[in-house]
Amino acid sequence: MSTVELRDVTLRDGLQLVGRAPSTARKVEIVRALLALGVPSLEIGSMARGDLVPTLADTLEVVDALTPEELRRCWVWVATPGHVRRAAERGVVNFQYCLSVSDAHNRANLGRSTEQSLDTVPDGIAAAGTGRIQLCLATSFTCPFDGPVDPDEVIRIADDPRTAGTQDVVVCDTLGQATPVEVGSLISRVRTETPERRIGFHGHDTWGQGVANAHAAVAAGAGFVDATLGGLGGCPFAPGASGNTATEDLVFGLRPDWLTPQTFAELVQLSESVLAELGEPGGSKAAQGARSTAGAFPWTLSPRP
Structure with a gap:
C-alpha cells in the first residue's frame, strides 16, 4: 500500500477541453461518488471566467451544494486574491493558487506577467x-x-x-513533455532547495509518460499526485496539451490503502459512465485491463471462475 495521496482533478482540469459539461447536479453526484470510494481529495472547479472556460462556470453552484465536511476534501483553482475571497465567501477552504513559471504562458493564461502574479500571492494567502x-x-x-x-x-x-505561507507546492508538467528523469530531478530539488512544504505533482500523458512521471515524482518525495477519470483534460491556453494521467492507472499502480478490487471496479464503472455522458474516449490502460476476461485476476471486472 502507498501513503502518497491521489487527488482527482476531473471536475477542473478534466473538463477544460470537453465539448460539453455535466450538469451541476451531476457534478455533485460525481464528487460524492469519488469521496465515497475513498479518494482523499478532489479538485472540483475553477474561479476562471466562465466565458473563457464555460464548462467550469458553475463552480460556485457546485460548492453551494456540498457540505462543509465534503468541502474540507475539495480544492478550487484560483489565480487572484479576488478569486480567493469570492470562493471563501461560499465556503471553500482549500485553494490552488496558480501561476506559470513561463512568462509567455502566464500572459496567455492569466493576462499578466509571472512577476505580476507573484506580487498577488501574499494577498491571496x-x-x-x-x-x-x-x-x-x-x-x-x-x-x-x-x-x-x-x-x-x-x-x-x-x-x-x-510565496511564504503556502502550505503546498504543486509542480506541473502542463504539456506532458517531461520525462521521469526530469520529473524526479526537479521534485528532488524542490524538496531540498525550497522551504519545507508538501509537494504535489500534476502530470499529463500527452507523450505517454504520465504514469512513469507520477511514480518518479513519488520516489523523489512528492506527497500527492493529480489525475483524472479516464485521462480527461488539457489546458485551453497551452497548445499541444492533452489529457491528464488517468486516475484508474495511478491508483492501480500506487495501491492506496482505500483501494480494493471492489472499489477499483466501482471507480472504473464511474469513469466509464462519465466518459460516455461526455462523449469522450477513455485513455486508461488499467480500465481496459479491468474489462479483460482474465477472471482469475482479482482486479478485473470479470466473474471469478
Whole structure:
C-alpha cells in the first residue's frame, strides 16, 4: 500500500477541453461518488471566467451544494486574491493558487506577467484566512510558446519570499513533455532547495509518460499526485496539451490503502459512465485491463471462475 495521496482533478482540469459539461447536479453526484470510494481529495472547479472556460462556470453552484465536511476534501483553482475571497465567501477552504513559471504562458493564461502574479500571492494567502492554500506552478518543464523551462526558475519562484505561507507546492508538467528523469530531478530539488512544504505533482500523458512521471515524482518525495477519470483534460491556453494521467492507472499502480478490487471496479464503472455522458474516449490502460476476461485476476471486472 502507498501513503502518497491521489487527488482527482476531473471536475477542473478534466473538463477544460470537453465539448460539453455535466450538469451541476451531476457534478455533485460525481464528487460524492469519488469521496465515497475513498479518494482523499478532489479538485472540483475553477474561479476562471466562465466565458473563457464555460464548462467550469458553475463552480460556485457546485460548492453551494456540498457540505462543509465534503468541502474540507475539495480544492478550487484560483489565480487572484479576488478569486480567493469570492470562493471563501461560499465556503471553500482549500485553494490552488496558480501561476506559470513561463512568462509567455502566464500572459496567455492569466493576462499578466509571472512577476505580476507573484506580487498577488501574499494577498491571496491573506484572503485564504485559516484555509489551506497551495502554490501551483504551471509549465514547470516546458512552455508551448518558449520551449524548455529552466529548472532554476522553478526553484526561484518556489523559494520566493512572496510565496511564504503556502502550505503546498504543486509542480506541473502542463504539456506532458517531461520525462521521469526530469520529473524526479526537479521534485528532488524542490524538496531540498525550497522551504519545507508538501509537494504535489500534476502530470499529463500527452507523450505517454504520465504514469512513469507520477511514480518518479513519488520516489523523489512528492506527497500527492493529480489525475483524472479516464485521462480527461488539457489546458485551453497551452497548445499541444492533452489529457491528464488517468486516475484508474495511478491508483492501480500506487495501491492506496482505500483501494480494493471492489472499489477499483466501482471507480472504473464511474469513469466509464462519465466518459460516455461526455462523449469522450477513455485513455486508461488499467480500465481496459479491468474489462479483460482474465477472471482469475482479482482486479478485473470479470466473474471469478
